[in-house]
Amino acid sequence: MSPIYYVTLSVILFVIGGVGVLVRRNAIVIFMCVELMLNACNLAFVAFASMWGNLHGQVIAFFVMVVAAAEVVVGLAILMAIYRARRSASVDDANLLKY
């Protein structure tokens, strides 16, 4: 299977994740779509690793995973704090900083 298939799939997943971020209103769902985008990038890295024949892509994907984990931790903690204060997880509710 040529890596191009994997990269194409990765692109499709990435775009779908992007659309999800823009369309959904629940903060957690938006977060999950971001995770989808990160996963798509990981897939692309691993595909490139297999293309080049070395493992650099895999190591990078590994680090991406680590960072994504850390990011999820902090992000969800923030979400919890916001939810505690506002009783709402909708992203559209924070719209006071407007013209």
Place this chain on the structure above:
Amino acid sequence: MTTIAATGVLRASWLLLAFPIFGAVVLLVGGRRTDKWGHLLGVAMPVASFVYAVIAFFALLGDHDRSQDLHLFSYIPVGGFQVSAGILLDPLSASFMLLITGVGSLIIIYSVGYMAHDSDRRRFFGYMNLFIAAMLLLVLADNYLVLYVGWEGVGVASYLLIGFWQFKNSAAVAAKKAFVVNRVGDAGLTLAIFLMFAEFGTVTFPGVFGSVRSGGSGVATALGLLLLLGACGKSAQVPLQSWLLDAMEGPTPVSALIHAATMVTAGVYLLVRSNPILALAPNARLAIAIVGAVTLLWGAIIGSAKDDIKKSLAGSTMSQIGYMHLGAGLGPAGYVFAIAHLLAHGFFKAGLFLGSGSVIHAMDDEQDMRRYGGLARFLPVTFVTFGLAYLAIIGIPPFSGFFTKDGIIEAAWDRGGTAGPIFAACAILGAGITAFYMTRMMLMTFTGRRRWEGEAEEHPAPAHPHESPAVMVWPMILLAVGSVGAGAFLIIGQRFEKFLGPVTGVPPVSHGIWTVPGIIALVLALAGGGLAWVMYGRVPVPETAPHGNPLVVAARKDLYGDAINESVLMRPGQWLTRLSVYFDNRGVDGLVNSLAALVGGTSGRLRRFQTGFVRSYALFMYFGAVVLVLLLLVVRL
């Protein structure tokens, strides 16, 4: 004649300037502390200058070299432009020096009495000393730039003195008008000095006069015309004559000294001093003569219609200086007579003004001649001195004016060509009109019914007109002596010709005392006097001015001089400034404001992108990402 460095007593000629400058500084800087003795210092300084002037004059007469230059200090030592301040003593400047200090001292002594009741008298003497200093600087300068300093100085002094009574709005306006009109003339002198420096590289008299031959007649004519413009401003000649009658707002001694005897003659001095330049510019000389001829008639006509005694005398001054300009425009034939007339005019015009001041003083500051009448009995000394000056100005022999005016008329006649007889005719006609208005003045003031008695309801009449105190009377008497004898003294035996000749050149043809044009002028003068007697002597003078024919109406309005100035210069100038303001407000401000409005409007539109929704911001980021990818691809493909 060649100029040498000053020798002997003339080495101290800086004293001439130092005395009045010292007086001015002490009186003006000292302030009210000097009020008690201020007038004494103010009198002492010009008198001291006069004493030195007499000494210097006799020293100069005795010297073989009659042109001596005293270098004072280096004024502008800048590379290619070196100007030093110095005093030039030669017959021309010596004549003026004596006139200024002599007549000036007399008038200042007179002011002690005239301004006795004025609380600002000390300031008056300060300004008068300032004037004397500036005027002396003007006539004693040995280069055009220092002359210009003096020129401006007398302008400032004139402004300060016309507007001396600051609380009078009319005085302030008149002072401003005098200064502004003078400024127009000064532009001419400024440009002349620039041209001299540009063409000749120097502004000293010997330097300029030596190089002017190399410049050609174009440069000389340009210089001549520019100097004429300057002279017109300072001497109140047409077209810059509108300020002189308004300048009568100042106290009478000011009118006597500045606007009769000395400052207004500075223009004549300038032209006569520049005679080597004019020698190469016949067109400029023609222009000067035309200006002189026009003005002498203009001033005479105005003077005939004015009821204010000082304004009538101002018109007379304008006219007599027109005579001097006419003389100056006739070349060497006329320079001597122009200066002689200037000196004689200094005596009799100052005498006339001081006499009018005496009358005004006696009549409690009433200046309208229609309120005078029959004052000869109450002011006998004034009447006599005024009368002698009157005879002098009309040109009745053997008084001063006859000799000097005749000289000018003769020179005009001798000029020949088409212009000569025309100038002579103007001068003769002017003599007739002069006689008319002066006789009118005498009759209205000193003879006839006493129009100021009774009728206390409308105009408060003075209790008793009385003769002026001695401090005012004696200067008038001394000036009357000059009025009587100055002309004869100067002209008979060509004394003044011989004195002034080395500077200006002698008249080529020498006439006797009695000449045909002179006799015609005398006859016309008597006729003018007779006409005045018929109109004002035989019938009672009406107290309100009668309507009069269009010429009289025009003359009362200064022959529409102010109206012309306003419509030709003032209104377009105002229109121009208003236009600039309009453009500034609409154009420049509009541009700037529209830029601001553009920014504001754009920002008002753009801020709508700030919706507050995170998701629309995310959309923008997404859009940015798409654009980036697109660009990357475009670059790579």
Place this chain on the structure above:
Amino acid sequence: MTHVLAAGPNADAAAVHIVWWILAIVSGSAAIAMILVRRAVHCAIMLAVVMLCLATMYAMLGAPFLAFVQIIVYTGAVLMLFLFVLMLIGISSSDSIVEKIKGQRQWTGLFAIGLLVLLILGIGHAALGPAVPQGAANGTNNLSEIATLIFTTYVFPFEATGALLITAALGAMVLAHRERTVPRPSQRELAARRLASGQLAPDPSPGVYALHDAADRPALLPDGTTSELSVSTVLSPRDVTESPQFVPAEQRVAITAERVERELAQAGEAET
């Protein structure tokens, strides 16, 4: 034929093909479903599906270590974290269909299609070679090689991500911390509050005084009425009066009174 996953890139082409296509379709549909479903929990489930598919693909690409890390860390830890938070925030939270921002959906669709086209174009133009067969290296397997890389070439990012993780943990603790604004109520205060509220005993748990021990049967209060509070809100309480052993309230009180008298009488006789 070696297993597709175990063989990595050296596997049999046809099998790889089939597996890949299945995985691609599944993960693609799951991704699309993820953005379309309304309830947040369903989104999480879909994401789990995608992640598992991706793990399989990593294995097929010759990255077994990464595949297992994906399952253990990503699906097992990160996704569970999501589910915990969902539980805390509200498991029934759902988005409404109506889109409030004008033009959001249209523009999103446009940009999405644009980005998709551009990226695929870019990939198409890029010279992507075929998969390089991984030579059987001298005894080293995938894990050892990755470890070697991490601790030699990428040691600095490794250390940095270590610090990052610590920071993240600390940050989460700080964010979740709630500062006490009032002092902690002592036992005495708690007891006083309970007395003042009038409800001294805790709510009966389901089954108390119940004739049945089902969780959806409400408990009986002493006066015979049912306590709705004893049943979880998720369940709907069943009617209790259907049971034949049900004793009506008034009788129950009388029975208790008799019992109490008998007890007291017995106690009095025992004394004498």
